[in-house]
Amino acid sequence: MRKILKEDGASALKKGLAVLSCFSWSKSRRSLTEISRELNIPLSTTSRLTKALEETGFLERDQETKLFALGFNCYLLGSIAKKTGGLRTMALPYMEKLKEVFNETVNLYIREGDSRICYEQVESSYYLKRSAKLGDRFPLWAGASGRCFLAFMPEQEVIRHLDKAVSLTPNTILDKAVVLEKNRELRLKGFGLSVSEREQGVSSVAAPIFDPSPQPVACMTLSGPTARFTEEMVSELIAALKKTCLEISLKLGAERSAVSLLEGGAS
Structure with missing residues (x-):
């Protein structure tokens, strides 16, 4: 009888949580x-x-x-x-510092299933800026942030994601060979760059964050109007972002040798 009551209680709890999950930003x-x-x-x-x-x-x-x-x-x-929240609490001061230096929106994304989710955000103070809502979901196959996760997946899984890709802008990359090459570059250089791939007129630079596991636990991104992402600014941003993600990764327990891709600048 006690076992039945416990199962009933667990079932009611799950249903109650399901009710709460019906609510969203929209x-x-x-x-x-x-x-x-x-x-x-x-x-x-x-x-x-x-x-x-x-x-x-x-x-x-x-x-x-x-x-x-x-x-x-x-x-x-x-x-x-x-x-x-451990990751969020650890990352937030770094995000605020990056925002102070570059005054572009800084986002922290985590992966959940086939999506990346906005886990934290520090917004630019510019009137014209790019921003998301906490909890917003985006596909992994579009943009620099998604590539931070795709780049460390088995190729077969990457292809599965790319099979669902659709053109969001004229710059959305649908060619599988091109995506695989960009994934390879990200694994070597430690960052990804996107220009109007998911949103027209928006550029972003993203870098992965690791814990002791070989898969990224998150990624950090700076994004904003493409007009402000000059070559000089992007070069400085990449160096600062990689340094930030390296420090966070080491604090999360990643081995330095495993995250050496985050050392150095844009080259």
């Missing part, structure tokens, strides 16, 4: 019916779950529209996670 307010349909569970079950989450402060419900939104406890836990 869908910050949801109706009971929308949640029920998205999770494919009965309306009565959805009602019980949302009521419990509302009572415990994880959901809030507008009394006029009857729409749900994430509650204060979600905000509180998110704030704690952001403050105590």
Whole structure:
């Protein structure tokens, strides 16, 4: 009987977390019916779950529209996670320093499945800038940031990703041979450069971050309007970014010999 109760409790917990996962930047307010349909569970079950989450402060419900939104406890836990997250906490001071020097937006991306996710961001103070929202997902096959992950995958897996690639701009690279060569260059030089590959008029420079494993745990990127990414600025940026990613990688436990690609500048 105790085992059954525990399984029921675990099942209810999973369903409750699934309800919270229905909310996103683009869908910050949801109706009971929308949640029920998205999770494919009965309306009565959805009602019980949302009521419990509302009572415990994880959901809030507008009394006029009857729409749900994430509650204060979600905000509180998110704030704690952001403050105590190891990689994010370690990287943020470096990101702020890079932003101060170059005044371009600095992003930290991690990989999740077939996507890279914006894990942290320090925005440029320029009015014209490139920025993302925390949690935004992007494909691995487009841009310098994605290449930081692709470059260290087996070739067969890279091809699998490239088979899904579509043209996002006139500069999106769809030629598999070209992508594989750029991956090889990134493994040798320790950085990737993108010019309007994913967003027209946007350039970016990215470098991988390692822990003791051979796969990048994250990558750091500086991006902004192509007009500001002059040859001189990009050269200085590459050197500073590689140095930053090297220092973070060593702090995360990577062997210096394994991350020697991050030493030196743009050459």
